[in-house]
Amino acid sequence: MIVAVDGPAASGKGTLARRIASALDFAYLDTGLLYRGVGVAVLDRGDSLDDAEAAIRAAQAFDPALMNDPRLRSEEASSAASKVAAIPGVRAAMLEFQRRFGHTPPGGKKGAVLDGRDIGTVIFPEADVKLFITASVEVRAERRHKELLGRGTPSIYARVLREMQERDQRDRSRSVAPMTIASDAVVIDTSAIDVEAAFQKAMAPVLEKISRQHRVR
Ligand SMILES: Nc1ncnc2c1ncn2[C@@H]1O[C@H](COP(=O)(O)OP(=O)(O)O)[C@@H](O)[C@H]1O
Ligand SMILES: Nc1ccn([C@@H]2O[C@H](COP(=O)(O)OP(=O)(O)O)[C@@H](O)[C@H]2O)c(=O)n1
Structure with a gap:
């Protein structure tokens, strides 16, 4: 079973995907770490983030x-x-790793929960359950700002907000695998609900799918 978040x-x-995985004893993959890893590898090599060839090389040499x-x-990452x-070549290099993780979850687990931007649209369009959080x-900038301060990283709310707006815009408008809501996704707005309430909302379609699959068998 695959749950796309x-x-x-x-x-x-991430908070929800981790909790769903733990509740069901499924494997969990934070796919943002793949792209963060490529970005940091490019910077470590002293290459420019605008150099597509350098980024594709870093993606192909990616070490999990x-x-x-x-x-x-970090916010730089x-x-x-x-x-x-x-960059399309970077996403292509990451595709196989994610599909393998979902189809054969590590540790012999019976399912996988993956979180990202394009899991339900591109990586697993056939996912059993799709959630869009x-x-x-x-609210999101405030959460990230608090997280940074909590880690002892200096942070200015207005700057976090601006950078998040820029990142949202980049993620929504790119030509390859833009962040969009899959037509069959369950949308959960967490602006005014706590983690526990969000978890209950997220588990409802998951539990419904599991019980439907049991009934069919
Ligand atoms: N429903 C919620 N209400 C308040 N804070 C939340 C909620 N869900 C997550 N958080 C907090 O917001 C921050 C970002 O959550 P996270 O799960 O890492 O987001 P994402 O994976 O989407 O970037 C974390 O500090 C987390 O504890
Ligand atoms: N499946 C994914 C996951 C992340 N990403 C990219 O990686 C960046 C970092 O993702 P993340 O999920 O780690 O970021 P946060 O949501 O935790 O801030 C995003 O802004 C996307 O550009 C993506 O394109 N596709």
């Missing part, structure tokens, strides 16, 4: 061990990720 930055999709690097959580993520950009 998409949505913009700081909408809460890099996904544990704490530098991937967020912005670098959304630049390299617009959203929230107002002001």
Whole structure:
């Protein structure tokens, strides 16, 4: 079973995807880390983020061990990720890894939850359940700002808001795999609900799908 969780930055999709995976004992993949990893690798090599060939080379040489690097959580990595993520060759290089993860989840798990921007539209258009998590950009910027301060990283709300608006715009308008809501996705707006309420809303279609699959068998 594959659960696709998409949505913009700081909408809460990672928190929900992790909780759904843990509740069902499924494998979890944060696909943003793939693009963050490529962005950081390009910067580490001293290449320009506008150099498509350099980004594609970094994507083809991608080492999944890099996904544990704490530098991937920086705002510099967020912005670098959304630049390299617009390059078709970078996305093509990441496709197989994600599909393999979903079809044969590590640890022999019976299913996988993946979060990102194009999981329900491009990576797994046939996903069993598709969730699109959203929230107002002001709420999302506030969450990210608090997260940065909580980690001891200096942060200015107005700047986080501006960078998030720029990133949303880039992610929505790119020609390859833009962030869009799949026609069969369940949309959850977390602007005014807490994590627990969002989790209940997210689990409803998942549990319904599981019970329908059991009835068919
Ligand atoms: N429903 C919610 N209400 C309030 N805060 C939330 C909610 N969901 C997530 N958060 C918080 O917002 C921040 C971003 O959440 P995260 O799941 O990392 O978002 P994303 O994966 O979409 O970038 C985290 O600090 C998280 O604890
Ligand atoms: N499936 C995905 C996941 C992330 N991304 C890109 O990677 C960037 C970082 O994604 P992320 O999910 O780690 O970012 P946050 O939502 O956690 O801020 C996004 O802004 C997208 O440009 C993507 O294009 N496709």
